[in-house]
Amino acid sequence: MNAIYLDILGFILATAVIVATGSRLSKYGDMMADMLGWGKMFMGIVLLASVTSMPELMNGISAVVFLDAPDLAVGDIVGSCAFNILIISIMDLFYDHKKPLTSVAQTGHVIAASFGIILLSLVAFAILMPDIFGTILWIGEFSLLFLLFYVIAIRVIFSYDKKESHHREERKNTYTLTLKQVVRRYIMNALVLMGAAMLLPYFGEHLAEASGMGQSFFGTLFIAASTSLPEVVVSIAAIRLGTIDLAIGNIFGSNIFNIAILTIDDILYTKGPILQFTSPNHIIPVLGTIIITAIGIIGIVFKEEKKWKLAIDTALIALVYVLMMILLYYIKD
Numbered sequence: 001m002n003a004i005y006l007d008i009l010g011f012i013l014a015t016a017v018i019v020a021t022g023s024r025l026s027k028y029g030d031m032m033a034d035m036l037g038w039g040k041m042f043m044g045i046v047l048l049a050s051v052t053s054m055p056e057l058m059n060g061i062s063a064v065v066f067l068d069a070p071d072l073a074v075g076d077i078v079g080s081c082a083f084n085i086l087i088i089s090i091m092d093l094f095y096d097h098k099k100p101l102t103s104v105a106q107t108g109h110v111i112a113a114s115f116g117i118i119l120l121s122l123v124a125f126a127i128l129m130p131d132i133f134g135t136i137l138w139i140g141e142f143s144l145l146f147l148l149f150y151v152i153a154i155r156v157i158f159s160y161d162k163k164e165s166h167h168r169e170e171r172k173n174t175y176t177l178t179l180k181q182v183v184r185r186y187i188m189n190a191l192v193l194m195g196a197a198m199l200l201p202y203f204g205e206h207l208a209e210a211s212g213m214g215q216s217f218f219g220t221l222f223i224a225a226s227t228s229l230p231e232v233v234v235s236i237a238a239i240r241l242g243t244i245d246l247a248i249g250n251i252f253g254s255n256i257f258n259i260a261i262l263t264i265d266d267i268l269y270t271k272g273p274i275l276q277f278t279s280p281n282h283i284i285p286v287l288g289t290i291i292i293t294a295i296g297i298i299g300i301v302f303k304e305e306k307k308w309k310l311a312i313d314t315a316l317i318a319l320v321y322v323l324m325m326i327l328l329y330y331i332k333d
Contacts, residue, residue: 022230042161044249055227058197100311102299140273288324
């Protein structure tokens with residue numbers, strides 16, 4: 001029993017460190033983007049997303065290399081993708097304006113969201129028919145498709161940002177820190193965050209066994225929520241600062257980056273294609289995330305003018321997420 005309490009304490013402490021360092025990383029990442037002249041949408045999708053997705057990256061590496069727990073790695077990725085879209089509902093709740101959050105977001109976010117749906121659809125195919133794409137050595141060829149579409153997504157988003165850059169006003173650098181100092185602090189916080197993220201699968205594996213909830217459910221819900229906390233902290237802070245596109249770009253960018261992480265996990269898991277050794281129950285959060293991402297796209301394009309606490313689109317996102325978690329719990333492995 002004492003060991004369980006230690007695992008719970010370790011899990012909470014590691015999560016707290018991820019939240020704290022993730023917030024600082026995002027702060028310095030934002031400063032770097034201003035110094036480099038990037039747009040808020042592009043910065044959120046590329047720079048900030050890669051920062052806040054570091055816990056998922058390190059969790060996956062730790063789970064497959066040290067714990068031989070592919071279910072935990074995959075559950076964390078697909079669960080984080082689902083939780084990230086739920087953050088849009090959380091942000092809408094904290095948004096002070098009368099308009100729904102998605103009504104003031106750039107329509108360009110649809111690009112990243114659509115690539116997220118494409119990548120999640122490939123994951124669904126790989127879960128349902130893991131042999132369909134074949135293998136190269138022990139690596140599933142679907143992993144190469146994940147990486148290919150990630151690169152294409154970044155290229156398309158970069159081209160869009162470049163095309164839209166002439167509409168943005170030049171911003172003066174008012175920071176007291178130099179770019180070199182910002183980069184140094186970014187790296188220091190990244191190292192601390194990576195260390196904490198390496199511990200989460202260790203505690204998560206033990207708690208999953210002790211709780212009897214199963215790795216798929218536990219990885220999808222608890223660990224995914226913990227590793228997505230940097231996105232929550234950054235997004236709410238961005239909403240309060242009025243940088244809506246930074247926050248939403250971080251959400252959709254994190255999801256396409258998360259699927260690319262599956263490629264790294266698959267390379268490191270030398271027993272074979274990682275999705276051949278994981279529970280088919282992961283198809284539930286994958287399909288659920290596709291649905292709520294599509295709802296988010298509708299909200300961004302339609303731009304509803306009114307809301308009550310939550311807009312219709314963000315309320316539907318929250319509802320589908322809850323139903324998805326209930327379904328996953330009742331068929332847990």
